[in-house]
Amino acid sequence: MPIHPGSSEPAIEPPGTGRLLIVDGHAYAYRAFFAIRNLKSPSGEPTNAIFGFIKMLGRMRAFLNPTHVAVVWDGGLARERIELLPGYKAQRPPMPPDLEKQLDGVVEFLRASAIPSVVRDGIEADDSIATITRHSAAARCPVVIASSDKDFMQLVAENVGLLNPGDKVERIWGLDEVRAKTGVEPGQVVDWLSLIGDAVDNIPGVRGVGPKTATDLIRQFGSAEGIYQRIAEVKSDRLREALMAARADVARNQKLILLRTDLPGEFRLPELIPGGANLGVLRELYLRWGFRTLREEIERADPAQGALF
Secondary structure, X not given: OOEEOOOOOHHHOOOOOOOEEEEEHHHHHHHHHHHOOOOEOOOOOEOHHHHHHHHHHHHHHHHHOOOEEEEEOOOOOXXXXXXXXXXXXXXXXXXXXXXXXXXXXXXXXXXXXXXXXXXOOOOOHHHHHHHHHHXXXXXXXXXXXXXXXXXHHHHOEOOEEXXXXXXXXXXXXXXXXXXXXXXXXXXXXXXXXXXXXXXXXXXXXXXXXXXXXXXXXXXXXXXXXXXXXXXXXXXXXXXXXXXXXXXXXXXXXXXXXXXXXXXXXXXXXXXXXXXXXXXXXXXXXXXXXXXXXXXXXXXXXXXXXXXXX
16 A cells, blocks of 8 residues: 555543544545635645645544544546446535635645655555555454545444544544444445435435434334345335345445455555654745644654644
C-alpha cells in the first residue's frame, strides 16, 4: 500500500494501545472548500480549501490525540463497481477547478507536517480506509474514521468508531449511535443500504422502501437473504411485489456497498505514526499562502518539539 509517511470519548480505546485517526481526504477537502469562501494567497491563488483542511485536521488531532494518522485519498473508481453498475457515481459533478488546484497544496502541508498520506491508483478511498481499519483493529490499535459517508457505519465495532463532521456535537460514533441512526446492527448496514439505495452514489434501491421500512424488514428477517427466503411472510402485497421486482438490484447493491477489507499489499502500522514537522518548510508555505496566524504559531513554537499541533 503506497504510503507517504512522515520521517473526549475514550470508550473505544483500551489502555496502552494508542489510536489511529483515518481522514477521508477528498471529503474533507471538499468540506473545507465550501465552508470557507474567497480566501486567496498574496499572489491571488485560492487557498480556502488548504486553510480549512489544516484547521479541521488540527481540531481533530487535538480532540482525539491519536498516536497514528492516515489521510486517505481516492485513486479512482473501482472497476468492478463500474462493471456492476455503469452509472455508479456518474451523476457527480466534476471537482471545482479552484479546489483541484489546491490539492497539491494540501499534500505539501501533509508532507511538511510529516503526516502520512495514502493513495492507490484505481482504488477508492473507502476501500483503502476499510482495509487499513481491518489491519489496525487486528493489531489492537483502535480506529476513528473521520468522514460523513454512511457506508462506514458497516465498519463500526467495539474498537472502530466514526467522527462525523456533520455532527453539531463533537463525538465518536460507536455501536449505539449506528443503532440509533439505522435501527440495525453495523453488520446489517450493507443490507439496509442495499434496500434503500444511495442517491449520492447513484445506486437505486427498492421502489417505495425508505429507511424505516428497510429497518423493519431487517429486524423481522435478519438480512436481505432472509427477506427473500421468507418473502411470502411480507404482508403488504405492494411491498412484496416491489421486493421481488428488485431482487437482482438488491444483490447487486450488496456488492457495490460492501467495502473491501482485503486489498493486497503489506501493511505496516508504524508507518502511520506522524513524524516531526519541518517547521521551516511549514513557515515558508504559510508565508506563500498568506496564513499569517499559522505562520506566527510556527515562529512561537519550540523547534525542539518538532510538532505543530
